[in-house]
Amino acid sequence: MNIVLLSPEIPTNTGNIGRLCLATGSQLHLIEPFGFEITDKRLKRAGLDYWQHLDVKYYKCFDDFIQTNHNAQLYLFTAHAKQSLWEIEFQPNDFLIFGKESVGLPKTITEKYPDNCYNIPMFSSNIRSLNLANATAIVIYEGLRQLSMAN
Numbered sequence: 001m002n003i004v005l006l007s008p009e010i011p012t013n014t015g016n017i018g019r020l021c022l023a024t025g026s027q028l029h030l031i032e033p034f035g036f037e038i039t040d041k042r043l044k045r046a047g048l049d050y051w052q053h054l055d056v057k058y059y060k061c062f063d064d065f066i067q068t069n070h071n072a073q074l075y076l077f078t079a080h081a082k083q084s085l086w087e088i089e090f091q092p093n094d095f096l097i098f099g100k101e102s103v104g105l106p107k108t109i110t111e112k113y114p115d116n117c118y119n120i121p122m123f124s125s126n127i128r129s130l131n132l133a134n135a136t137a138i139v140i141y142e143g144l145r146q147l148s149m150a151n
Contacts, residue, residue, distance in 0.1 A: 001025075001092065001093070001140060001144070002026060003136055004029040004031065004065065004096060005017065005028075005029070006105060007034065008030065009036070012133075013133045018054050018056070019050050020137055024140050027057065028054055031058075032058070032060050035100070072093070072095045073091060073093070074116050075139075076113055077099075077117075078119065080117075081110075081118050082117075083117065083118045084119060085138070088143075090146045096140065104129070
């Protein structure tokens with residue numbers, strides 16, 4: 001599976017997600033601009049010594065990502081989606097797309113792909129969103145759970 005981060009802002013989240021990619025056999029895709037330098041020590045610290053083992057794909061912008069992966073099955077995660085994560089039937093090469101920590105995915109993207117937008121159910125009205133690294137882990141492991149049950 002593929003984890004895609006659009007304009008991540010917090011290096012420790014990206015480092016943790018890199019470690020998650022290694023643990024799950026997932027590909028990490030990073031779309032600029034970033035809120036940090038890719039050489040940031042916090043990124044490396046969160047990814048521990050695993051970052052060197054990652055095969056990260058980098059893109060200058062979302063359009064560059066789409067052009068490169070034009071036949072990809074995309075799932076966009078946003079708290080504003082009407083469809084739930086539980087409705088997805090995951091496949092091995094799916095692309096799971098997450099927005100920046102402060103504002104999520106831009107409306108220009110979610111409006112272009114409305115049928116591909118999903119939320120992670122939250123059961124309290126006192127919370128707006130989940131931490132990016134936590135949200136990514138929830139989604140990738142649900143996908144892996146489904147795929148392991150299908151085999």
